Amino acid sequence: MCGIVGAIADRDVVPVLIDGLKRLEYRGYDSAGIAVIDGDDVRRVRRTGRVVEMEAAARQEGFHAHLGIGHTRWATHGGVTESNAHPHISHGVALVHNGIIENHEQQREKLRAMGYVFESQTDTEVIAHLIHSFLAQGADLLAAVQQAVGELHGAFALAVVSRKEPDRMVAARMGCPLLIGLGEGENFIASDVSAIIQATRRVIFLEEGDTADVTRASVQVFDASGAPIDRGVHVSDVSLASLELGPYRHFMQKEIHEQPRAVADTIEALIDAGAFVAELFGDDAAEVLRDVEGVQILACGTSYYAGLTARYWIESIAKLPCTVEIASEYRYREAFANPKNLIVTISQSGETLDTMEALKYAKSLGHTKTLSICNVPESAIPRASRLVYYTRAGAEIGVASTKAFTTQLVALFTLTCTLARLQGRLDETQEAAHIDALRQLPGSIQHALNLEPQVAVWSDRFAPKQHALFLGRGVHYPIALEGALKLKEISYIHAEAYPAGELKHGPLALVDESMPVVVIAPNDALLEKVKSNIQEVRARGGEMFVFTDADSHFGESEQVHVIRTPRHVGVLSPVVHAIPVQLLAYHAALARGTDVDKPRNLAKSVTVE
Known part of the structure; x- marks a missing residue:
């Protein structure tokens, strides 16, 4: 991991790649790089440290191209070195990768036996050599990527280019977010819509096992079986203003001060309804929530602490037993399943791997009552959940979560009161008092900010x-x-x-x-x-x-x-x-x-x- 951007266009894509990487800096990283197809050659520049250092090197070396990929890396396999930074190249194939390949050691030994030489300590270089091995057997780039990912175990998002096919990019997704951005005579790949928002708002979200063939004029998506599939086009509501620092010294400070508005936006529909109506969580929420016997919350980090807070509310107001578990622990233990329990997953990004895997595990145990609290529409966890409540915090750039946490809290309080109302444990007077408290909450937060x-x-x-x-x-x-x-x-x-x-x-x-x-x-x-x-x-x-x-x-x-x-x-x-x-x-x-x-x-x- 951590950030991917790719572009194919009639214009120079190097500024697009670098601007996209800068917009992905908030995700955290320790090195950055780009690779472009320039004529019959693959040119690459990588640097440890910040994107600006890599940008200066690319400018000095005169990078200019119509096809390229870029990456910000957060070290997993191998230390923070230029040789471990992305993109990785194998005989004219360049790729960037988010995720972890669990069987990379076995693949490495097989590829070494085939004569491939490794220059890094990463699991990613394995993928580059593997794709090239299929190209060498006569496959085109799309088929080579599809065959290669079929041999990989783990999580990945990939963007791949080849000097032999300078008019296409290929993308693949399994377990890590990846999307396609649609332009006019140009198209893009990104791990986060913020990377390409300056170029387009029209995006296709790839699903698990998807691959995509991307040219200037077209995008074709294929499911895990290799069959063409229509994933639909979505228009992102992320604003450029939300991605700019404005008058603040840091994004964290900006986002702390955005909390009155973020909370107000998150509860707007509730305040308009004037009641804790189940429809706030989905069309069939009343049916799902009415006979819930308990609540189990799965989350990580700050979201886990939001869940711990909600446990007090759920047990005291809704009078339901509530357990809260760290998702990475829950997914690896033999859990007791009560299908009448509501499984609540909490994730700012909607892509947190441990939380997503915990949700899959809960569903495998027979849980059908699933609800996601998330800040990113159309992300993986909400799509895998029966019900969803979106926190309307807007883009959160600072690594340390702030407005996501407080909006998660009000979402969980809304869930608490909705459960209590559906199960006859919240009378009209109590409901009115809680709604009034929520209505006044943004002002109370502003008073706290004044401190x-x-x-x-x-x-x-x-x-x-x-x-x-x-x-x-x-x-x-x-x-x-x-x-x-x-x-x-x-x-x-x-x-x-x-x-x-x-x-x-x-x-x-x-x-x-x-x-x-x-x-x-x-x-x-x-x-x-x-x-x-x-x-x-x-x-x-x-x-x-x-x-x-x-x-x-x-x-x-x-x-x-x-x-x-x-x-x-x-x-x-x-x-x-x-x-x-x-x-x-x-x-x-x-x-x-x-x-x-x-x-x-x-x-x-x-x-x-």
Whole structure:
């Protein structure tokens, strides 16, 4: 992985490739490269580091072509070196690849025995040689790719060109997202629509096992059996404005501040309906949800923490048992299946491999009640689910998820109340109160955003630290988990989160004057318990940073620093308290000088195990 772009046109495609790679930078990467067909030759330029370095090299070497492919790589097999960077070439065949080939070692040995020499440590070079081996036997490029992918085990998205066929690109998909962009007398391949949005909004989403033959004038798609198939044309609603930084220093800051609008857009249909109607999740949602006996949530990372928050809501409001599992763990254990349970998958991109595979596993166990919460229409996970609720967060460019998290939370709260209503556990008064709380939520989020200057002051205290502890209780414990994740992934400060009641069962041993302790302590039923936990920290000389509400009566001191949101917003408090922990991570990263939008070793769309 991580980003693919390809283009064939009557104009020079090199600027298209480079612009597309720049728009894919948000996904995370450590090297970049392009390969073009120039006459009878394949020309390639690769660089470790940023796209701009590769761009400068391409300009210096005078790259110009009507057909080419490009890639940003996030290292899996082999280190971060130019020889491991994509594209890879075999005897005039050039390709780029997202994913992981599980049987690459066996294929490597077979190809070595055939005389192929390997120049990299990657699994991708295996594919290039394999395709060439079929070309050498007389196949054309499309047939060679189709035969080659038939011998591959694992996940892949491929874009392939050959100097012998300078008027076509071939694409293939299995387990990793890939789409075709349709232009006028030109066509494109990309792993993400943002890479080609400057050229076209008309796209074809490839399905599992598809291959595509792409020329200037036409696109033909073939299913896994090799039969031609019509996948339909979609018009993307991604805007160029959403992909631009505007007045903000980083995309993460921009996306933190977009949360009032993102939440408002996500609940717009609900507010218009004035009720928690099942149709928000699909035409047959009432039939699916009415007799649900329990909820099982499958997700990874930040989406997993959204699920943990929802568990409190689902069990307290809908009165249904709820389990939340990390998707990569669920898919590899012998799970007990109750077909009356609702399987909920959560993914910002809709392409998270572990979550997709967990969904497939759940369906193989007999689960038919499946629902996806996702931010990307037409992505793989929603297409594989019976029901779907789209979060309307817009494009999220920063690797550290922010607005995706809060919109997932409101989607899960909407699901909770819809289940409760369908099962007769939500009366009209309660329903009206919850809808009113959602209606006021964007304003409450804006109030929390107004705390940014106060949070920024705290960041100077965090910048020199190496470790931090986050505490929360009840429904706010997952917000502590999310705060710790945000801090560690963009500032590189090691951070852990615990339920505040667990402090005395081990973590208290870590507390001293060099370990800042962040406490999520809104004015709810557990506030006095949290105050007791804070006293335990004070007694050990720990310095505390408390996010609370205006009416919680916290006293400040040299050891205890307090930031108050304007008011407690009741059951939706976790959404509001997610804002200051995001801001803390952002400003701590600024103070430490790290790359906020592209943290090391991380990628935005995780399509490998």
